[in-house]
Amino acid sequence: MGGTHVLDGHPRAESIRIRERLTGHVETKVLALAGLIAHGRGEAFDYILGEETTLSAMGAITAAAATMLLAERPVLSVNGNVAALCAKDLVELARATGARLEVNLFHRLPGREEAIERVLREAGAEEVLGVGKAASARIEEVYSDRRRVDPRGILVADVVFVPLEDGDRTQGLVRMGKRVITVDLNPLSRTAQAATITIVDNIVRAMPLLVSEARRLRASERDELERAVSAYDNRAALSAAIRTMESRLHELADRGAPVRLR
Amino acid sequence: MGGTHVLDGHPRAESIRIRERLTGHVETKVLALAGLIAHGRGEAFDYILGEETTLSAMGAITAAAATMLLAERPVLSVNGNVAALCAKDLVELARATGARLEVNLFHRLPGREEAIERVLREAGAEEVLGVGKAASARIEEVYSDRRRVDPRGILVADVVFVPLEDGDRTQGLVRMGKRVITVDLNPLSRTAQAATITIVDNIVRAMPLLVSEARRLRASERDELERAVSAYDNRAALSAAIRTMESRLHELADRGAPVRLR
Numbered sequence: 001m002g003g004t005h006v007l008d009g010h011p012r013a014e015s016i017r018i019r020e021r022l023t024g025h026v027e028t029k030v031l032a033l034a035g036l037i038a039h040g041r042g043e044a045f046d047y048i049l050g051e052e053t054t055l056s057a058m059g060a061i062t063a064a065a066a067t068m069l070l071a072e073r074p075v076l077s078v079n080g081n082v083a084a085l086c087a088k089d090l091v092e093l094a095r096a097t098g099a100r101l102e103v104n105l106f107h108r109l110p111g112r113e114e115a116i117e118r119v120l121r122e123a124g125a126e127e128v129l130g131v132g133k134a135a136s137a138r139i140e141e142v143y144s145d146r147r148r149v150d151p152r153g154i155l156v157a158d159v160v161f162v163p164l165e166d167g168d169r170t171q172g173l174v175r176m177g178k179r180v181i182t183v184d185l186n187p188l189s190r191t192a193q194a195a196t197i198t199i200v201d202n203i204v205r206a207m208p209l210l211v212s213e214a215r216r217l218r219a220s221e222r223d224e225l226e227r228a229v230s231a232y233d234n235r236a237a238l239s240a241a242i243r244t245m246e247s248r249l250h251e252l253a254d255r256g257a258p259v260r261l262r
Numbered sequence: 263m264g265g266t267h268v269l270d271g272h273p274r275a276e277s278i279r280i281r282e283r284l285t286g287h288v289e290t291k292v293l294a295l296a297g298l299i300a301h302g303r304g305e306a307f308d309y310i311l312g313e314e315t316t317l318s319a320m321g322a323i324t325a326a327a328a329t330m331l332l333a334e335r336p337v338l339s340v341n342g343n344v345a346a347l348c349a350k351d352l353v354e355l356a357r358a359t360g361a362r363l364e365v366n367l368f369h370r371l372p373g374r375e376e377a378i379e380r381v382l383r384e385a386g387a388e389e390v391l392g393v394g395k396a397a398s399a400r401i402e403e404v405y406s407d408r409r410r411v412d413p414r415g416i417l418v419a420d421v422v423f424v425p426l427e428d429g430d431r432t433q434g435l436v437r438m439g440k441r442v443i444t445v446d447l448n449p450l451s452r453t454a455q456a457a458t459i460t461i462v463d464n465i466v467r468a469m470p471l472l473v474s475e476a477r478r479l480r481a482s483e484r485d486e487l488e489r490a491v492s493a494y495d496n497r498a499a500l501s502a503a504i505r506t507m508e509s510r511l512h513e514l515a516d517r518g519a520p521v522r523l524r
């Protein structure tokens with residue numbers, strides 16, 4: 001897991017290092033193979049987006065931090081990709097917002113939730129919900145193994161953070177009346193469209209920003225946080241992300257046309 | 263490998279079936295884990311492209327078939343993803359154009375080339391170059407294990423078909439003076455930019471079309487084929503692909519904006 005085969009000078013070094021971290025986590029069982037394909041989709045959207053946090057994504061991050069701080073029972077839902085990419089940030093976000101961590105998987109293969117719990121505990125988590133028999137409640141709004149939730153966590157949460165999530169799940173949680181925050185590089189996905197707040201950004205860039213926003217806003221008054229939330233418009237943020245991708249493609253096409261590589 | 267968990271009615275059934283075929287081939291050693299991430303990137307670009315063969319991709323397919331038919335020593339280079347997705351089409355294309363099949367991998371892990379050879383032979387291939395000691399030649403223009411080639415195949419080829427390929431490899435082969443044909447869903451990739459002919463399409467759609475074009479053109483006169491090749495402009499085809507993606511994003515943004523999922 002530790003070693004890398006990429007030189008720092010390589011133009012895609014960071015991206016390749018992240019890939020190696022993910023493929024290494026297939027062996028630890030944290031990641032399902034389908035998680036690698038999903039990561040590839042994210043890579044392509046990030047490339048088109050310009051591989052940086054946009055101004056409108058930053059607005060979503062601020063609204064998300066405020067929403068978590070206002071919540072009575074916020075929960076951070078953790079799947080394999082998220083655990084592999086940013087376990088430390090998740091633990092820090094849980095601390096900064098008072099949220100609980102819950103493992104919630106599409107494929108509950110033997111040993112997988114325990115492997116994810118291990119990664120979270122190694123990153124400093126003191127409590128991890130949703131593992132094994134703890135996921136004893138069922139939510140009828142969601143299909144697949146994801147319907148199994150912890151009665152202390154997602155079941156009773158008012159705000160759920162479900163980064164890198166699928167559409168069914170997000171829609172199910174919204175139907176249950178929960179406020180749902182997601183991170184998704186595809187602004188056109190059902191998750192992006194259904195969530196209350198969609199952060200269209202690479203989770204590796206967004207998580208540290210989310211943690212620092214939560215810390216910054218922690219001292220704020222309640223009505224200040226409420227204003228930050230009500231000023232945010234998810235539909236507008238999604239449109240801004242799509243427009244950024246459109247104009248980036250335009251720019252890349254202009255730049256790409258005269259390229260001579262021979 | 264055989265079973266599928268997807269109902270035909272699912273809007274993404276075909277896409278999910280292809281994913282299952284690929285993840286199944288990790289176990290058979292045909293696919294490297296990095297190949298799953300690459301597939302995800304392709305999925306995202308295909309989604310933006312509209313998941314259908316464009317008119318300009320069809321032009322590239324015709325030029326590619328004519329180029330292979332005109333070649334003296336055409337070779338089809340096969341990696342894990344290509345073998346997993348379209349072994350039968352490769353065998354038919356080799357037959358239709360008189361090309362030889364050669365396994366050429368970035369990661370030559372023990373047993374992998376043999377696994378790919380097996381898939382090709384099961385699909386009807388009578389000869390598979392580049393496996394084991396047969397890859398005895400080295401081309402200095404290419405780094406990684408891919409520099410190891412078969413002296414009967416890629417080394418002496420005038421036309422090389424390298425679908426789903428990385429940039430270094432494509433550029434190396436072009437520098438050697440070979441005509442290089444590729445299939446790549448990202449029109450901005452180094453491979454797409456460096457190749458002589460770039461088919462910007464999903465390989466699962468492009469391969470059967472390439473086979474039928476090769477069969478259709480097989481009866482043509484040499485000068486007719488030459489006209490088809492010289493009429494083709496790869497730079498224009500790449501621009502057309504980028505413009506298609508741009509306008510698709512525009513259309514999706516328009517259609518996406520009023521979506522109500524709750």
